[in-house]
Amino acid sequence: xxxxxxxxxxxxxxxxxxxxxxxxxxxxxxxxxxxxxxxxxxxxxxxxxxxxxxxxxxxxxxxxxxxxxxxxxxxxxxxxxxxxxxxxxxxxxxxxxxxxxxxxxxxxxxxxxxxxxxxxxxxxxxxxxxxxxxxxxxxxxxxxxxxxxxxxxxxxxxxxxxxxxxxxxxxxxxxxxxxxxxxxxxxxxxxxxxxxxxxxxxxxxxxxxxxxxxxxxxxxxxxxxxxxxxxxxxxxxxxxxxxxxxxxx
Amino acid sequence: xxxxxxxxxxxxxxxxxxxxxxxxxxxxxxxxxxxxxxxxxxxxxxxxxxxxxxxxxxxxxxxxxxx
Amino acid sequence: xxxxxxxxxxxxxxxxxxxxxxxxxxxxxxxxxxxxxxxxxxxxxxxxxxxxxxxxxxxxxxxxxxxxxxxxxxxxxxxxxxxxxxxxxxxxxxxxxxxxxxxxxxxxxxxxxxxxxxxxxxxxxxxxxxxxxxxxxxxxxxxxxxxxxxxxxxxxxxxxxxxxxxxxxxxxxxxxxxxxxxxxxxxxxxxxxxxxxxxxxxxxxxxxxxxxxxxxxxxxxxxxxxxxxxxxxxxxxxxxxxxxxxxxxxxxxxxxxxxxxxxxxxxxxxxxxxxxxxxxxxxxxxxxxxxxxxxxxxxxxxxxxxxxxxxxxxxxxxxxxxxxxxxxxxxxxxxxxxxxxxxxxxxxxxxx
Numbered sequence: 111x112x113x114x115x116x117x118x119x120x121x122x123x124x125x126x127x128x129x130x131x132x133x134x135x136x137x138x139x140x141x142x143x144x145x146x147x148x149x150x151x152x153x154x155x156x157x158x159x160x161x162x163x164x165x166x167x168x169x170x171x172x173x174x175x176x177x178x179x180x181x182x183x184x185x186x187x188x189x190x191x192x193x194x195x196x197x198x199x200x201x202x203x204x205x206x207x208x209x210x211x212x213x214x215x216x217x218x219x220x221x222x223x224x225x226x227x228x229x230x231x232x233x234x235x236x237x238x239x240x241x242x243x244x245x246x247x248x249x250x251x252x253x254x255x256x257x258x259x260x261x262x263x264x265x266x267x268x269x270x271x272x273x274x275x276x277x278x279x280x281x282x283x284x285x286x287x288x289x290x291x292x293x294x295x296x297x298x299x300x301x302x303x304x305x306x307x308x309x310x311x312x313x314x315x316x317x318x319x320x321x322x323x324x325x326x327x328x329x330x331x332x333x334x335x336x337x338x339x340x341x342x343x344x345x346x347x348x349x350x351x352x353x354x355x356x357x358x359x
Numbered sequence: 360x361x362x363x364x365x366x367x368x369x370x371x372x373x374x375x376x377x378x379x380x381x382x383x384x385x386x387x388x389x390x391x392x393x394x395x396x397x398x399x400x401x402x403x404x405x406x407x408x409x410x411x412x413x414x415x416x417x418x419x420x421x422x423x424x425x426x
Numbered sequence: 427x428x429x430x431x432x433x434x435x436x437x438x439x440x441x442x443x444x445x446x447x448x449x450x451x452x453x454x455x456x457x458x459x460x461x462x463x464x465x466x467x468x469x470x471x472x473x474x475x476x477x478x479x480x481x482x483x484x485x486x487x488x489x490x491x492x493x494x495x496x497x498x499x500x501x502x503x504x505x506x507x508x509x510x511x512x513x514x515x516x517x518x519x520x521x522x523x524x525x526x527x528x529x530x531x532x533x534x535x536x537x538x539x540x541x542x543x544x545x546x547x548x549x550x551x552x553x554x555x556x557x558x559x560x561x562x563x564x565x566x567x568x569x570x571x572x573x574x575x576x577x578x579x580x581x582x583x584x585x586x587x588x589x590x591x592x593x594x595x596x597x598x599x600x601x602x603x604x605x606x607x608x609x610x611x612x613x614x615x616x617x618x619x620x621x622x623x624x625x626x627x628x629x630x631x632x633x634x635x636x637x638x639x640x641x642x643x644x645x646x647x648x649x650x651x652x653x654x655x656x657x658x659x660x661x662x663x664x665x666x667x668x669x670x671x672x673x674x675x676x677x678x679x680x681x682x683x684x685x686x687x688x689x690x691x692x693x694x695x696x697x698x699x700x701x702x703x704x705x706x707x708x709x710x711x712x713x714x715x716x717x718x719x720x721x722x723x724x725x726x727x728x729x730x731x732x733x734x735x736x737x738x739x740x741x742x743x744x745x746x747x748x749x750x751x752x753x754x755x756x757x758x759x760x761x762x763x764x765x766x767x768x769x770x771x772x773x774x775x776x777x778x
Contacts, residue, residue, distance in 0.1 A: 112425045112426065113425070113426040114423055114424070114425055114426075115361055115409055115411060115424040115425070115426050116411045116414040116415070116422070116423055116424040117423045118420045118423075122420070126369055126419070127418075127419065129418065129419075130371075131371035131372055131373035131396070132371070132373030132374070132375055132418065133418055134418060135418065136417075136418025136419050136420070137415075137416070137417075137418045140418075140420055152619060153618055153619045153620050153621065154618035154619070154620065155618060155619075156490070156616055156617070156618055158486070165631060166631075168625070168627045168629060171625070172625060173618070173619055173625050174616035174617065174618055174619060174625050174626045174627070175616065175625060175626075175627050175628070175629075176485075176486065176489055176616055176627075176628045176629070177516075177627070177628065177629035177630065177631050178482065178485070178512075179482065179485075179508055179509065179512050182478065182479070182482040182485075182508075182509070185474065185478070185479040185480075185482035185483050185485075185486065186482050186483070186485050186486035186489075187486060188472070188479075188483050188486060189444070189446065189482070189483035189484060189485060189486025189487035189488070189489075189490065189494070190486040190487065190489070190490045190616070191486075192444060192470045192472065192483075192486075192487060193444060193486075193487045193490040193491065193492040193494075193617075194490055194617055194618065197617070197618050214475050214476060214478075214479065215475070215478075215479055215482070217475075218474070218475035218479065222472075291379065291416075292379065292412045292415060292416070295415055295416075325373075331374070332373040332374055332375055333374055333375065333378055336375070336378075
């Protein structure tokens, strides 16, 4: 009998994804599914994926899901969680979704200390629409709508959402993680797990910002993209626990 | 003995796994799968130490580690 | 009881425990009332950061299986249209109250019926319809708010209550219904698998055009069923009427007084009052066209419902229109004079 040391978690359906080669969405999906399996909460997990590359996440996760309008996932999650306070509710949002069109929704969900978790995928670009500038696009980064590189004079500076939300009393646990190697993946998983556990304990709003690559729209090969994430993104978006109000000081 | 098992048809040939194998055992095949990708494979699975890093790195859960 | 409070009490009696709103005149009183009442019935009142957020909270709560509602007034309802389209697409039951005010833009805060097109023709993007109820008294605000929740659940469709500031402020006696004890079974709701094998997905995305067309055909089929089963209207002195007034909501009350006056003067004028604006009582109007000589649509708008009247009459009889805009409410005498002018053969505005 073959023992499987590593296999697909049961909260992740055995189907191919539409994600581009080397895209981190697949890794992050799997980590979430693993944690849900480990916490034995598949039966009462509800996920919300708004518009973005992960809009089809409901085809991949093996639990109840909502599709949502662009940016509105935190409002939808608020409605869901108020109806089912015992469920594990999470939103899965990209940077255009969360930091641009859905900025009001995420800020106020955090301010109200809504008891759900946001998984915020920051890859510094709009993926689904084909590579436009996001609020998190780095200075001088070229995109289809910043073809000469993002210029702070015209487009302002990239937003550090986790730090911004950390100023709100309602956010209790905020971390920025990456999944570009095994060590960081372990840390990322630990943070997402902690956020889910705090939610299940009835604590306030939590968000895990995951830095991710977008090889296709960055115009790089997947391994080049990993290097760019390490050399360009992490210095501007420092990794670590941004806020943990549950730590005993 | 641990052994990596590749679901070759699901592989998108991104190559992330090739860079993380501590024994440098994984490479992209010369062959193409039906989707047109050159899938990852292992040149000598008897040398696999079962660290799972390749499997965890794969965005498409292509790799299972069997024992 | 005040109109706005009547809506709130009826919603609670219907089993609604999740209210999401945002302040805007002239519906703020309803939100304030819910803020006070919901905690008393172990319900949720949430003041959202915007109308957009409020309607998306409704989307979440409705998709999770709850009876839920929001309310707003015209500019706020415009903001909600994104969410309403998603709710219609995902086939979620919910109740939306629009206490209409004058427009366009910021307009005024006075009563208006200028949101008829927006309410009855969909309002947001895509081929969809809301069931639209137009009460004209405090008792009807109670009855139709209560009914709205049942219709929403039955058809998995948004239901809109179209009122105005005059109705919201009106004080009239009203009898509240028994508290709803029935829990509608919602096996489609996304509330956690709980032993179910297949996940429930709340969604309106169909990337394959053929599947999207199938979904649209399914929606259209549902709308046909609603058109067949849910048309509601009231007739008043139509049996011998030579002129039939078509008016709804607050306008129908003024029209009724004007008709009484005309009847006393020996003028054979009647009224058909649509209660459901969608589905519109087209068949009843078409049948009346066989008996009467002309129609006169009265609205607090530049003429919106009159288009549906014309479609129903389909050229069989002249259809006239009289309306006031921007929050101006016509007097009984004003409507009376319009009726007399039309019935005396002097015509009026809008006859093609």
